[in-house]
Structure formats: structure tokens, C-alpha cells
Amino acid sequence: MNKYINKIITGDSLQKLSNKEIFPDNSIDLIITSPPYADRRANTHKSSEYVEWFLPIAEQLKRILKPNGSFILNIKENVAKHERQTYTYELLLELKEQGWMWREEYCWYKNTSFPGYWPKRFRDNWERIYHFSKDIEIKFNRNAVKVPIGKWAEKRFNGKDIEHDKKRHVSKTGSGLSREVNKWKGKKEVDPHNVLEFTPVTNNINHSAAYPVYLPLWFIKLLSKKGDLILDPFMGSGTTAIAALELERKYIGIEIQASYSKVARKRIKEYKKSKIDS
Amino acid sequence: MNKYINKIITGDSLQKLSNKEIFPDNSIDLIITSPPYADRRANTHKSSEYVEWFLPIAEQLKRILKPNGSFILNIKENVAKHERQTYTYELLLELKEQGWMWREEYCWYKNTSFPGYWPKRFRDNWERIYHFSKDIEIKFNRNAVKVPIGKWAEKRFNGKDIEHDKKRHVSKTGSGLSREVNKWKGKKEVDPHNVLEFTPVTNNINHSAAYPVYLPLWFIKLLSKKGDLILDPFMGSGTTAIAALELERKYIGIEIQASYSKVARKRIKEYKKSKIDS
DNA sequence: GTTCCGCATGAATCGATAG
DNA sequence: ACTATCGATTCATGCGGAA
Numbered sequence: 001m002n003k004y005i006n007k008i009i010t011g012d013s014l015q016k017l018s019n020k021e022i023f024p025d026n027s028i029d030l031i032i033t034s035p036p037y038a039d040r041r042a043n044t045h046k047s048s049e050y051v052e053w054f055l056p057i058a059e060q061l062k063r064i065l066k067p068n069g070s071f072i073l074n075i076k077e078n079v080a081k082h083e084r085q086t087y088t089y090e091l092l093l094e095l096k097e098q099g100w101m102w103r104e105e106y107c108w109y110k111n112t113s114f115p116g117y118w119p120k121r122f123r124d125n126w127e128r129i130y131h132f133s134k135d136i137e138i139k140f141n142r143n144a145v146k147v148p149i150g151k152w153a154e155k156r157f158n159g160k161d162i163e164h165d166k167k168r169h170v171s172k173t174g175s176g177l178s179r180e181v182n183k184w185k186g187k188k189e190v191d192p193h194n195v196l197e198f199t200p201v202t203n204n205i206n207h208s209a210a211y212p213v214y215l216p217l218w219f220i221k222l223l224s225k226k227g228d229l230i231l232d233p234f235m236g237s238g239t240t241a242i243a244a245l246e247l248e249r250k251y252i253g254i255e256i257q258a259s260y261s262k263v264a265r266k267r268i269k270e271y272k273k274s275k276i277d278s
Numbered sequence: 279m280n281k282y283i284n285k286i287i288t289g290d291s292l293q294k295l296s297n298k299e300i301f302p303d304n305s306i307d308l309i310i311t312s313p314p315y316a317d318r319r320a321n322t323h324k325s326s327e328y329v330e331w332f333l334p335i336a337e338q339l340k341r342i343l344k345p346n347g348s349f350i351l352n353i354k355e356n357v358a359k360h361e362r363q364t365y366t367y368e369l370l371l372e373l374k375e376q377g378w379m380w381r382e383e384y385c386w387y388k389n390t391s392f393p394g395y396w397p398k399r400f401r402d403n404w405e406r407i408y409h410f411s412k413d414i415e416i417k418f419n420r421n422a423v424k425v426p427i428g429k430w431a432e433k434r435f436n437g438k439d440i441e442h443d444k445k446r447h448v449s450k451t452g453s454g455l456s457r458e459v460n461k462w463k464g465k466k467e468v469d470p471h472n473v474l475e476f477t478p479v480t481n482n483i484n485h486s487a488a489y490p491v492y493l494p495l496w497f498i499k500l501l502s503k504k505g506d507l508i509l510d511p512f513m514g515s516g517t518t519a520i521a522a523l524e525l526e527r528k529y530i531g532i533e534i535q536a537s538y539s540k541v542a543r544k545r546i547k548e549y550k551k552s553k554i555d556s
Numbered sequence: 557g558t559t560c561c562g563c564a565t566g567a568a569t570c571g572a573t574a575g
Numbered sequence: 576a577c578t579a580t581c582g583a584t585t586c587a588t589g590c591g592g593a594a
Contacts, residue, residue, distance in 0.1 A: 082414050084380050089367050102362050107385050107404045109473050117469075120418045125471035126385045136360050140398045152587060155560080190586065191395075193403035195387050315567055357569065394568045395584035402568075488567055 001027060005229065008241065008253040008268075010261040013233045016254050017060035026066045028252075029139070029228035032219050032240055034074035034211045047087035051094055057233065058095055064231075067135045070223040071100070074108065074215065076127040082120065088128060095132060103138075104131040107195045108215070129196070129215075144221040146189035153187065211236065216243035224249055238264025242271050279305060283507065286519065286531040286546075288539040291511045294532050295338035304344045306530075307417070307506035310497050310518055312352035312489045316365050325365035329372055335511065336373055342509075345413045348501040349378070352386065352493065354405040360398065366406060373410060381416075382409040385473045386493070407474070407493075422499040424467035489514065494521035502527055516542025520549050 004022050017023055035054065061071055077085045096102055106129040113125045198214045216239060220230060226248045232240035235253030237260055244251040245268070255261045282300050295301055316328040339349055355363040374380055384407040391403040476492045494517060498508060504526045510518035513531030515538055522529035523546070533539045 082379065082381065084383060086371060086374060086380070089370055092367055093364060093371075096364060101360065102364070103360065104399055105362065107387070107473075109385070109387065113471060120414075120416055121382055121472075122420075122469050123471040125473045136398075138398055142400075150587060191400050193391060193401040193586090194399075195385075195403045312567090354567070356567075360570085388566095390566065390588060391586080392566055392568050393585035393587080396569060397571095399569090401585075405567085 004252055005250050006241075006252075008235055008238065008255055008261050008264050010255055010258050012256055013254050014057050014060065017057060017064065017233060022252075023060070023064040025063055027229070028064050028231045029066055029069050029249075030072070030220065030224040031061055031065060031069070031231045031233070032072040032074075032216050033232045033234045034215075034236070035234045037076065037078060047085055047090055050087040051090045054091060055094055055098065058098060058100070061231075061233065062099065062134060065134055068138050069134070070103075070138055070219075071130075071132040072219045072223070073130040073132065074127060074211070075130070076124070079118075079121070079124075092130065095130075099134075100132040101134065101136070102130065103133050104194060105129070106131065109195050109197045111197065129219075139223055139225065141222055141225070142191055145192055145218060147192045149187050149190045211239050213239050213243050213246075216240045217246065220244060220247050220249060235264055236260055238267045241268055245271060245275075282530055283528050284519075284530075286513055286516065286533055286539050286542050288533060288536050290534055291532050292335050292338065295335060295342065295511060300530075301338070301342040303341055305507070306342050306509045307344055307347050307527075308350070308498065308502040309339055309343060309347070309509045309511070310350040310352075310494050311510045311512045312493075312514070313512045315354065315356060316363060325363055325368055328365040329368045332369060333372055333376065336376060336378070339509075339511065340377060340412060343412055346416050347412070348381075348416050348497075349408075349410040350497045350501070351408040351410065352405060352489070353408070354402070357396075357399070357402075370408065377412075378410040379412065379414070380408065381411050382472060383407070384409065387473050387475045389475070407497075417501055417503065419500055419503070420469055423470055423496060425470045427465055427468045489517050491517050491521050491524075494518045495524065498522060498525050498527060513542055514538055516545045519546055523549060523553075 001022055001024060009016050009022070065071060075088055075091075077088045079085070092102065108127045108129050110125055110127065113123050115123060196215075196218065198212070198218070216230075216232075220243055224230060224247075227250065229250045229252065230240065230244040231252050231254075233254045235241065235255040238253065241251040241253050241264065253264065255264060279300055279302060287294050287300070313332065316325070343349060353366055353369075355366045357363070370380065386405045386407050388403055388405065391401045394401060474493075474496065476490070476496070494508075494510075498521055502508060502525075505528065507528045507530065508518060508522040509530050509532075511532045513519065513533040516531065519529040519531050519542065531542065533542060
């Protein structure tokens with residue numbers, strides 16, 4: 001497979017993924033992708049067709065992912081005839097059936113959703129990001145995504161210890177919960193949570209797109225190590241590849257439209273050049 | 279049914295809801311509730327059992343809701359053995375089968391999630407809020423939930439028009455959406471979106487609870503009119519009733535635990551008293 | 557009045573140990 | 576083997592009385 005590393009393959013995802021020469025079993029560290037959503041113009045498209053299209057692809061992804069790897073899937077259902085479509089719901093249940101472990105659903109809180117007016121609905125400002133794995137044990141580098149502690153901490157710890165915080169607290173619900181707030185004294189950073197906001201950063205590799213680079217950056221940091229191999233089976237304009245390079249990982253991408261592959265290769269070239277120049 | 283208006287009924291939800299004397303067909307304007315999540319202590323509880331428990335209740339809710347009414351359901355799945363449970367997913371699909379229209383899924387972005395440490399996951403900071411209806415046409419008072427326009431507008435419109443903004447902007451995705459940014463010039467308030475943060479507003483009622491009052495307040499404003507009848511079939515400590523009173527709506531609540539009914543009645547009494555005193 | 561400080565507490569899970 | 580209990584881990588906010 002070496003000759004495919006750091007390359008974008010133009011072709012059909014299912015076909016390429018099924019090729020064991022390109023993708024041997026257990027060879028990928030992290031899969032991260034944002035597949036094309038069910039085509040809203042094709043109203044005849046039933047949810048089940050979307051699921052049927054995706055499932056064999058997911059089967060191959062499961063074959064080629066390493067046991068301690070992760071699969072990140074960004075997806076959101078469209079609205080048709082005043083109702084949200086159910087293909088994300090059906091797909092998730094089928095992926096479970098297929099043997100994937102559903103580890104988490106992140107809420108990607110997009111503060112830049114497209115404006116618009118709908119009679120009985122507001123702007124759609126969030127998308128689902130599913131985290132799947134094959135096994136319980138996965139790479140999970142929480143230290144790579146810490147965030148600054150809230151301002152409350154400053155006020156709270158400006159001086160002497162608070163006695164009460166050292167005591168044990170028992171919750172009414174019967175779940176024993178203890179804490180020692182003083183342990184956080186001096187902490188600068190804390191774990192993030194599962195609503196991802198990505199406050200706008202002025203990054204030179206930032207690209208105003210439906211799939212901004214900070215998204216793969218965050219998950220690559222969290223779920224892989226340097227030198228790992230990242231796959232995006234729906235590469236589009238190459239954002240996942242850029243993120244992988246930025247973090248010193250390797251990538252493989254698949255893209256069916258030659259025009260997109262071309263754009264992606266160009267972006268990657270320009271990115272590499274800008275790295276050398278700077 | 280008049281004798282049940284502005285009352286909390288102690289009893290089993292399914293049994294009470296099935297009583298046509300209390301709840302005639304098409305008699306409720308808005309249902310808003312946060313039912314107990316699947317009990318994680320009962321590990322034998324399968325997702326399907328939760329769904330089977332809820333479905334007949336939902337069937338009655340559909341019977342008693344007015345055609346232009348709405349059903350707001352707040353729910354989130356627990357995690358067990360490193361995986362998210364699927365009962366919310368199964369339930370949604372079954373509710374669709376039952377004939378409900380799935381209008382929206384709001385993300386309730388909670389600023390006060392429970393702290394804790396898990397090996398391969400972060401804190402859970404959001405919950406699902408489903409909006410269902412029986413028909414396409416529903417009450418939807420968007421003007422009641424407007425929010426102040428973001429600071430970006432000030433910057434953008436501080437003086438001269440921006441040429442780019444005068445032109446129609448066509449989305450790259452081909453969705454056919456377009457905008458004319460200058461239309462927003464001078465606007466003070468805009469529509470909200472489907473990620474609900476409830477930043478420091480409407481804090482007039484003090485009660486730290488899992489189900490804070492601003493939640494029903496928001497949906498009651500959006501989806502009902504003054505004098506309408508609001509039902510909460512899992513009333514708990516009466517938060518939905520307080521919200522209904524605050525907005526001059528009527529309420530009916532059901533609660534199985536007498537201790538909770540008592541608390542709720544007390545809270546309502548105190549709320550009424552505080553209104554008169556002030 | 558307004559800010560500050562201490563107190564209280566919220567839909568949590570997991571692995572280990574005890575029964 | 577199987578279930579019940581226990582300890583460990585973790586942030587952020589609101590309220591009330593004090594300064």
C-alpha cells in the first residue's frame with residue numbers, strides 16, 4: 001500500500017476501499033470524513049437508499065481500520081416537506097448492527113450557518129459528528145485538546161483554601177460523588193466537552209468551506225499520533241489531507257470527481273510550498 | 279375536563295392520558311415534557327423496553343393534541359459500557375411510524391453539565407429536544423423568541439454599505455439559497471437558531487433543577503398563545519406549570535410520585551403568591 | 557446599591573471489590 | 576458467575592449573606 005500513502009485516489013469509494021492491495025486489513029489509524037448528504041434535489045431518494053449506499057462502504061472501513069483506531073463521521077439530515085429526514089437515525093442503528101461501537105455523538109455548533117427563512121423552523125446551526133470504534137481500547141490523547149479553564153476559577157482560588165470544597169458531597173440521587181475543588185487550584189487547562197464550537201481563528205490554512213479544517217485538526221489531534229495514517233474516503237477538496245499534514249500525519253484520500261481531486265492536489269501542493277517558504 | 283385545568287394529577291401517565299373524560303380528543307395546545315431517562319441501574323432494561331414503555335403514551339398524546347399543536351420532547355441517551363445507548367434513536371423512528379411529523383431536533387447546549395471523568399470520552403454538554411407535530415400547519419410565533427442581533431452587524435454596518443453585500447450571494451452547494459446582507463441593516467433583533475444556549479436571560483424564577491424553567495418558557499412562547507392549555511405528562515416538580523403561569527397559559531400536569539406532586543403544588547402556590555406580592 | 561465570597565449541587569460512568 | 580456497592584475522577588454556575 002506504500003505507493004498510495006500521501007496520495008489522493010480518484011475513483012469510487014466502495015470499489016477502492018474493497019481493493020486489498022491498496023487497503024489491507026487493519027491498516028488505517030483514523031478515518032475521518034464528511035460524506036455527501038442525501039441529495040435534497042432527488043426527492044424520490046428514500047432514507048433507506050442512503051443507508052444502503054453507505055453500509056457496504058462502512059463494512060470496508062471496519063475491515064481496514066486498526067483495532068485501536070477511530071472512525072469520525074460528520075453528517076446531518078436534510079429537511080424535506082417540513083420534516084427532517086431520518087437517514088442519520090437509520091444509519092446509526094445499522095452501523096451498530098454492523099458491529100461498530102458508538103462511542104459518542106459530538107454536537108458541532110456552527111456559528112456560521114447559512115441564513116434563510118423557513119415558515120416553521122429556524123436556521124440549522126449544528127451538525128452531528130459520530131465517533132465509532134471497533135474495540136473499547138482506542139487512542140485518546142485528551143491532553144492534545146485541552147481548553148483554558150473558565151474565568152470563575154480565578155475568582156475562586158484567589159487566596160485561601162475553601163474548607164467546604166475538601167469535604168465529600170453525596171448527591172441526592174444516590175450516586176456517590178466526591179470532589180476536592182482545591183485540586184484544580186492553579187490549573188490552567190481543563191478537558192473540553194462534547195459541544196464543539198471552534199471559535200473563529202485567523203489561520204492561514206483556514207478555508208471558508210462546508211468542512212473547515214479545524215474540524216479534522218481537532219479529531220486528528222485527539223485520536224491519532226504523529227506518523228499515523230489518516231483516511232478520508234470522501235476527500236472533496238482535500239481538507240482532511242491538509243489537516244493531516246499540518247499535524248505530521250500521513251493521509252490517503254479517495255474522491256470520485258476528478259475536478260475535486262485536482263483542486264485537492266493543488267491545495268496540498270500550495271500548502272506544502274507555504275510551509276517551506278515560511 | 280374543566281375541573282382538571284390548572285391541576286396536577288397524581289397517577290400513572292398512560293392511565294390518566296387514556297381517560298377521555300380528563301383528556302378529550304384534540305384538547306391540548308402544547309405538550310412539553312422531559313420524561314425519565316432509561317434507568318441505568320436496571321441493566322436488564324434494553325433500549326427496546328424504553329421504547330415499548332413510551333409508545334402507548336405517545337399514542338395518547340397524539341390523540342389529545344390539537345391538530346395545530348406541538349409536542350416537545352426533551353431526552354438524552356445514557357452511556358453504558360463505553361457506548362451510547364440507542365433508545366432515543368429507536369424511539370424517534372417509532373414515533374415517525376406512529377404518525378408524528380418530526381419537525382426539528384434542537385440542540386440544548388447546557389452550560390452546567392455534570393462533571394466527571396471517563397477514559398475515552400468528555401463531559402456530556404448537550405441534550406436533544408425534539409419538536410413533533412400532527413399536521414404541517416402549527417402555531418409558530420417566531421416574534422416571541424427573537425434575540426438581539428450579533429455584534430458583527432454593528433461592525434459591518436457602521437456607515438457605508440458594503441458593495442458585496444448588495445449583490446445576491448449564491449451558495450456554492452447549489453442549494454439555491456441566497457441572501458442580501460443589507461436587508462439586515464438597522465435590525466435590532468433576529469430569529470434564533472436551533473442551538474439553544476439560554477445565556478443569562480429569563481432568570482426570574484430561581485430553582486436549580488435538571489429541567490430549568492427557561493426551557494419550557496421558550497417553547498411555550500414559540501408554540502402557543504395566551505390562554506392555551508399546556509400539558510406535561512411527567513411534571514416532576516412543576517417547572518412546566520410555572521412557565522405556563524408566567525406566560526398566562528393554562529396547564530395540566532401528571533406526576534406518578536405523590537412526593538413530587540406535593541412539591542409542585544407548593545412551588546405553584548408560592549409562585550402565585552410572589553406574583554401577587556410584587 | 558454593588559461586588560465579593562463561600563456554599564451548594566447538577567439525568568455520570570467505570571473499574572475494583574465485596575457479597 | 577453475577578449483582579451490588581464504593582471510590583475516583585471532573586467544571587461551572589447560581590444564590591444568599593457579607594463587605
